[in-house]
Amino acid sequence: MKTVIIKYNAGNIQSVLFALERxxxxxxxxxxxxxxxxxxxxxxxxxxxxxxxxxYLKERNLDQVIQSATQPLLGICLGMQLLCNHSEENDTPCLGLFDVEVKKFTSDTLKIPQIGWNNIHVKDNPLFKGVADNSYCYFVHSYYAELSNSSIATSNYEIDFSCALARDNFYGVQFHPEKSAETGEQILKNFLAL
Incomplete structure (x- = not known):
């Protein structure tokens, strides 16, 4: 089986490689x-x-490559947000694979970005096989995907938001599975088994 990690200028690539090796x-x-x-x-x-x-993706036509993918594709953190329609971050049109808007957290009481462990509420989806509801995952983000028909897991940081999305062969997670201990490893194994 051949797994590729898309190389572009937004990287947590090394930590994903290490997690896959583990x-x-x-x-x-x-x-x-x-x-x-x-x-x-x-x-x-x-x-x-x-x-x-x-x-960067558009300069290299990687936007079209991602949009035309037919095999399972997993977006992580910013990768998931870029699979959505639009991000409030610098008013950015994204890839439109999830019919979802990405918004900025606004809070008078909570620290933004959200950095650290938070629990996830999972729906029945092959990506979460063997993952208990309310498991903890590691997040680092100032922007979030709204709740939608594509939400397969949610989390709460003053508001409920989508922490995982799925549609057809496209999957996305807002948290970092490569930094989420055994839960994250199980999610990566599940993705590779799709």
């Missing part, structure tokens, strides 16, 4: 269109700012 999986980091589209699984990670990341 569960006995190998991955190739590439921005080559043919390599990406011939893979069995695609991981689209991201830490950074939405408009810069989208600009």
């Amino acid at each position: 569960i006995g999986a190998q991955a190739v980091v590439t921005d080559d269109k043919e390599s990406i589209l011939s893979a069995d699984k695609i991981i689209f990670p991201g830490v950074g700012e939405a408009s810069t990341a989208m600009g």
Whole structure:
């Protein structure tokens, strides 16, 4: 099985590679269109700012590569947000694979960004096989995906938000599975088994 991690300028790529190694999986980091589209699984990670990341993807036609993927694809953190319609971060049009808006947290009482462990409420989905409801995952984000028909897990940070999305072959998680201990490893194993 060939797993690729999309290489672009928004990286938590090394920590994703290490997490895959811990569960006995190998991955190739590439921005080559043919390599990406011939893979069995695609991981689209991201830490950074939405408009810069989208600009980089468009320059290299990686936006079209992602949109045309037919195999399971997992967006992580910013990667998940970029799979949505639009982000409030610098008013950025995104890839439109989830019919979801990405909004900025606003709070007078909570620290933004949300950094640290928070529990997730999971729906019945193959991505969460063997993951208990109310499991804890590790988050770092100032923006969130709204609740929608695509939500397969939610979390709460003063408001309820989507912490995982799924539609057809596209999946996204707002938290970092590569930093979420055994729960995160189980989610990565589940993705690779899709």
